[in-house]
Amino acid sequence: KPLHLRKVMLSSSRLNIVTILLGSWFIFLIFIYFNISSTNTTSDCNDIVKRLEDKLDNLAHKKGGSNNGADVQKRQLRDYPYSTVAEGIETLFGDGKGHSGQQTKENYYWTTGYIYSLAPKANVLIFGLGRDSYLYVDANKDGHTCFIESEKRWIDMAKEQGLEDRGDVEIVHHSLKKYKTKVGRTNEVLSDPDEWEDLLYMSDLPKSVLETEWDFILVDAPYGMSDKNVGRSAPIYTTAKYLSRGGRPRYIPVFVHDCNRNTEKRFTETFLGPLKGNLQDKMAGFVLESWRDFKVVGK
Secondary structure, eight states: OOHHHHHHHHHHHHHHHHHHHHHHHHHHHHHHHHHHHHHHHHHHHHHHHHHHHHHHHHHHTOTTOOOTTOOOOOOOOOSSOTHHHHHHHHHHHTSSSOOTTSOOHHHHHHHHHHHHHTOSSOEEEEEOOOTTHHHHHHHTTTSEEEEEESOHHHHHHHHHTTGGGSSEEEEEEOOGGGOOOOGGGHHHHHTOGGGHHHHHOOTTSOHHHHTSOOSEEEEOOSOOSSTTSOOSHHHHHHIIIIITSSSSOOEEEEEESOTTSHHHHHHHHHHTOOSTTTEETTEEEEEEETTOOOOOOOO
16 A cells, blocks of 8 residues: 555554543543442441431430330341432432432432431331432331322322332322411411411321321421412421320431421421521431420420
8 A cells, every 4th residue: 555545544543542542541430430439328328327326326315314215226227228229319310300499419318318227117207299209218118108299290290100119108199278378478377376276287187197106207398489389387387296296205307308498497496496406408307206295496
């Protein structure tokens, strides 16, 4: 072949070799990165579960206190690792659909870690359905998980995605028409304690909700973004006075999402506890004693 063609072919071969080497090195770096990330995620998740278990155990043996016989013995981990739940969290954020308005990864690790640590056979109550609902069912795989939802479109989506097939799942439709107050009435409602029971107690929930001894409760619905929304005042009040009290002595983790908003913040601080020291991002978390008396804890 002519000399100039041989030079072109040689240059092209060298370029291909360099490209292949660089590509192989890039793939190797990606492999190492994801393996390290996976290891760190599993390690972080195990640390979270350990800290949560220690917190519950310490509550039972706090100096000078009584646990009233609360069942807080060392939790036995399930026959599947928490990393299984962690993979679901990573998948949720990696599907490319965007999740503005939902929880952060850290919040999901916090809430699902608590549920996982309560195994086996925990009763978990979630106000709200969404694309993330499978995380709670998977974390509570051997237990009963109940979702209370007002929006029919979320219920339809959950059923279409087979949420009820993932475990012992109950979905309760609680119409928005049943709520008696809205976000725009926050000041008015909080200033009139005589009306709390009538306006905020969700007495029309089914017995399966009102009479179950819940081990974990998350309030993440209804919507509360505008004055016209019903907000979460009723679920917070009902949780504080009824759903997290009574039954067998136990410690109950209670979480409220979107506590950066005025209504959620004020009702949470009034009926559950101060946000200071209990807030991570927009999520407030408390561990409540089932035998406590109901009282206003803040203003």
